[in-house]
Amino acid sequence: MSNSSDSPVTSLGAAPAVSSTSTWSDALDRAGINGVVSGLRHVAGRLPIAGRAVTAKQSAAAFGVHPREAFDVPAIVEAVGPGTVLVIDVGGAAISTLGSLAATAVSLRGAVAAIVDGGCRDLDELHATGLTVCSRHITPISGKKRIRTVEVNGAVTCGGVTVHAGDYVVADSTGIVVVPAARFEEVLAIAREIDRKDRAFADALQAGGTFADIARSLGHL
Numbered sequence: 001m002s003n004s005s006d007s008p009v010t011s012l013g014a015a016p017a018v019s020s021t022s023t024w025s026d027a028l029d030r031a032g033i034n035g036v037v038s039g040l041r042h043v044a045g046r047l048p049i050a051g052r053a054v055t056a057k058q059s060a061a062a063f064g065v066h067p068r069e070a071f072d073v074p075a076i077v078e079a080v081g082p083g084t085v086l087v088i089d090v091g092g093a094a095i096s097t098l099g100s101l102a103a104t105a106v107s108l109r110g111a112v113a114a115i116v117d118g119g120c121r122d123l124d125e126l127h128a129t130g131l132t133v134c135s136r137h138i139t140p141i142s143g144k145k146r147i148r149t150v151e152v153n154g155a156v157t158c159g160g161v162t163v164h165a166g167d168y169v170v171a172d173s174t175g176i177v178v179v180p181a182a183r184f185e186e187v188l189a190i191a192r193e194i195d196r197k198d199r200a201f202a203d204a205l206q207a208g209g210t211f212a213d214i215a216r217s218l219g220h221l
Helices: 021-031 073-079 100-108 123-129 181-206 211-218
Strands: 041-044 049-060 084-089 096-098 113-120 132-138 147-152 156-158 161-163 168-171 176-179
Touching: 021 168, 021 176, 021 181, 041 123, 049 073, 049 113, 049 156, 073 084, 073 100, 073 147, 084 156, 084 168, 096 100, 096 132, 100 113, 100 123, 113 156, 113 168, 176 181, 181 211
Parallel strands: 049 084, 084 113, 096 113, 113 132
Antiparallel strands: 041 132, 049 147, 049 168, 156 161, 168 176
């Protein structure tokens, strides 16, 4: 059920939307889409957030395998813009690909969040940037000479979900979901209907109806 009428996720691009990742998850189920990111946690910044994905694929190795310049953080920073969500695929490695300097740069370019299937560091400083960050690991281990940026804005995998540049990313205190751009309107219509029924269900409960009777009358749950 949507949780706030003035939430930053009441609009995604030009299309009005619902905010709850639970509602989006149910809509994705009905559409037959795998879109729920698993294994990442919220580590900094405010929730909920939503935006269009900018993607980066990276590979990780032992220290010294990759030259320092292969990390290529500038290419990733330059790819983000206002309202975007940076999604970084490091294959789940427990190595930091996002520290305070990169987070500051990304935030100053208007990005609202970074979703990292890998590691981040400088946690206290991350909070100060205002950027919302979700990651699989928090670790002081640097990506310098360990991480190579393979591609920016290609297909990546994050928490078991394939993400393309331009897909819609929504995160709240419950979790993270990705809605493919090509099917956004379809999933949005389903999510709105689920949200409508959730609200009607809650209103009926407040009015004294029984759970079973309401579920039967609404054809919901």
